[in-house]
Amino acid sequence: MDMHFDQHISRQFNDDLESLKTEMLEMGGLVTRQVADAVEALANADSELAEKVLKVEEDIDRCEMEVDEHATLIIAKRQPAASDLRMVMSVIRIARDLERVGDEASKIAKMAIALTDQGSAPRGYTEIRHIANAVRKMLNDALDAYTRFDVKSAMETLAEDEQVDMDYRSAVREMVTYMMEDPRSISRVMNVLWTLRSLERIGDHAKNICEQVVYLVQGADIRHGNEQNLR
Amino acid sequence: MTSMTLNAGAAVPAQDKTNSATDLPNKPATESTSVKTQEDIAETVGSPFCDEAKLRMRNVNVFYGEAQAIHDVSLDIGRNQVVAMIGPSGCGKSTFLRCLNRMNDTIEGCRVEGDLTLDGEAIYGPKVDVVPLRARVGMVFQKPNPFPKSIYDNVAYGPKIHGIASRRAELDEIVENSLRRAGLWDEVKDRLDKPGTGLSGGQQQRLCIARAIAVSPEVILMDEPCSALDPIATARIEELIHELRENYTIAIVTHSMQQAARVSQRTAYFHLGKLVEVNDTETVFTNPEHDLTEAYITGRFG
Numbered sequence: 214m215d216m217h218f219d220q221h222i223s224r225q226f227n228d229d230l231e232s233l234k235t236e237m238l239e240m241g242g243l244v245t246r247q248v249a250d251a252v253e254a255l256a257n258a259d260s261e262l263a264e265k266v267l268k269v270e271e272d273i274d275r276c277e278m279e280v281d282e283h284a285t286l287i288i289a290k291r292q293p294a295a296s297d298l299r300m301v302m303s304v305i306r307i308a309r310d311l312e313r314v315g316d317e318a319s320k321i322a323k324m325a326i327a328l329t330d331q332g333s334a335p336r337g338y339t340e341i342r343h344i345a346n347a348v349r350k351m352l353n354d355a356l357d358a359y360t361r362f363d364v365k366s367a368m369e370t371l372a373e374d375e376q377v378d379m380d381y382r383s384a385v386r387e388m389v390t391y392m393m394e395d396p397r398s399i400s401r402v403m404n405v406l407w408t409l410r411s412l413e414r415i416g417d418h419a420k421n422i423c424e425q426v427v428y429l430v431q432g433a434d435i436r437h438g439n440e441q442n443l444r
Numbered sequence: 445m446t447s448m449t450l451n452a453g454a455a456v457p458a459q460d461k462t463n464s465a466t467d468l469p470n471k472p473a474t475e476s477t478s479v480k481t482q483e484d485i486a487e488t489v490g491s492p493f494c495d496e497a498k499l500r501m502r503n504v505n506v507f508y509g510e511a512q513a514i515h516d517v518s519l520d521i522g523r524n525q526v527v528a529m530i531g532p533s534g535c536g537k538s539t540f541l542r543c544l545n546r547m548n549d550t551i552e553g554c555r556v557e558g559d560l561t562l563d564g565e566a567i568y569g570p571k572v573d574v575v576p577l578r579a580r581v582g583m584v585f586q587k588p589n590p591f592p593k594s595i596y597d598n599v600a601y602g603p604k605i606h607g608i609a610s611r612r613a614e615l616d617e618i619v620e621n622s623l624r625r626a627g628l629w630d631e632v633k634d635r636l637d638k639p640g641t642g643l644s645g646g647q648q649q650r651l652c653i654a655r656a657i658a659v660s661p662e663v664i665l666m667d668e669p670c671s672a673l674d675p676i677a678t679a680r681i682e683e684l685i686h687e688l689r690e691n692y693t694i695a696i697v698t699h700s701m702q703q704a705a706r707v708s709q710r711t712a713y714f715h716l717g718k719l720v721e722v723n724d725t726e727t728v729f730t731n732p733e734h735d736l737t738e739a740y741i742t743g744r745f746g
Contacts, residue, residue: 217744220739221743221744221745223743293742294701294742295729295731295737295738295741295742298730432730432731
């Protein structure tokens with residue numbers, strides 16, 4: 214279905230919806246950058262970059278509050294219906310997911326700082342890089358699918374989460390095995406585990422964004438395993 | 445109930461230059477939605493029919509002289525259901541509403557074709573007397589139109605002429621009940637002998653509703669009942685519609701999409717004399733099936 218958010222009789226309404234969407238997508242850009250920086254800081258033991266991630270986190274929180282406020286104003290002033298209403302609802306939900314991705318990036322940054330202090334972990338960096346690349350791609354593709362109202366690509370991206378979950382579980386098994394072999398490394402390997410856990414959660418949030426693409430375009434709610442609602 | 449001037453213009457298609465009913469204004473059917481033509485609307489999408497239909501309309505065509513205002517519309521209105529009819533000016537929703545109690549009979553040159561039944565009885569049957577029909581299918585208009593009589597007589601008039609009540613005590617009871625149900629009793633109980641025209645707009649409209657329900661109709665047709673009212677009076681009437689639904693079947697034409705969303709269980713979207721979509725109100729306002737419905741309720745160029 215074509216989505217024509219620029220064809221309202223009220224041009225002001227076009228602008229309101231457009232800027233709401235832009236605001237959310239800019240937040241998405243910021244959050245994607247945060248994930249990349251946090252992983253980079255961890256891999257390179259760069260505590261300065263990690264500190265920067267923690268600082269930018271405040272901007273992301275502010276973004277979420279602004280998106281919420283503007284969405285609330287649109288509801289109050291325009292009483293949006295049908296696709297307009299779904300646009301506003303989906304932006305609110307995605308902003309919430311993005312904010313949580315931001316939180317996960319901050320957690321990773323904290324692990325980076327801890328590992329810089331304690332000395333790097335003996336294992337796990339390959340797994341972190343691998344999963345980080347996968348979830349960053351998911352996040353990018355999900356937001357891209359949203360901009361293009363592309364259900365097909367959203368569903369493809371959504372499906373990638375399964376692989377991420379599998380990779381996460383096998384990485385966890387490996388880390389546990391390693392800790393049993395070398396108990397002295399437990400504290401450092403735990404930092405790797407928390408990081409892997411955060412990355413896996415980011416994949417879930419990217420999946421949630423994909424579900425909102427479907428909701429926006431089709432009006433179908435496929436969350437919580439209800440993919441049968443897809444048209 | 446004379447209101448021919450109120451909405452008569454609402455159903456005249458754009459191409460109509462030869463309309464024999466000269467008292468109808470020849471205004472264009474739609475300004476903003478003229479991109480789509482009638483041919484683009486193949487057939488009604490959604491669910492126009494329901495199991496327990498109070499009113500059943502099949503293949504209804506309405507003509508004003510040569511001009512066709514309604515094209516092959518089929519729709520059921522379920523018992524104790526509120527059906528909202530929405531659409532741009534000139535889409536035929538009011539014309540269609542007026543077929544349901546033969547209000548169009550009074551318009552010269554107006555011709556109604558198709559099967560329309562109330563509880564299975566033909567509304568346009570040869571032996572149907574429109575006076576008792578209109579007692580069964582009452583109507584409330586856009587502009588409050590109380591009789592130039594006292595508040596009491598406005599409500600008592602119908603029961604009197606339909607022979608529903610003759611004794612004063614019976615009438616008193618009907619008047620009080622009707623005014624109570626219309627949410628007006630407390631405001632007027634001490635001045636029932638004062639003229640109905642002296643009330644405020646919102647009170648007048650509730651008086652007209654009291655008048656309509658005084659004859660115990662089975663169906664109430666409302667043609668933009670709140671368009672002249674402030675938000676408080678509108679909220680009262682919407683609340684009233686909600687209560688009336690327990691006992692009556694209601695069809696309401698409204699230009700307020702929010703009102704349609706609030707008061708109705710089903711919504712019918714008309715466009716250029718055709719019925720484009722009928723669906724549960726929830727569906728229409730969150731995820732309409734037809735692009736034209738979507739364009740209309742979201743305020744887009746069609």
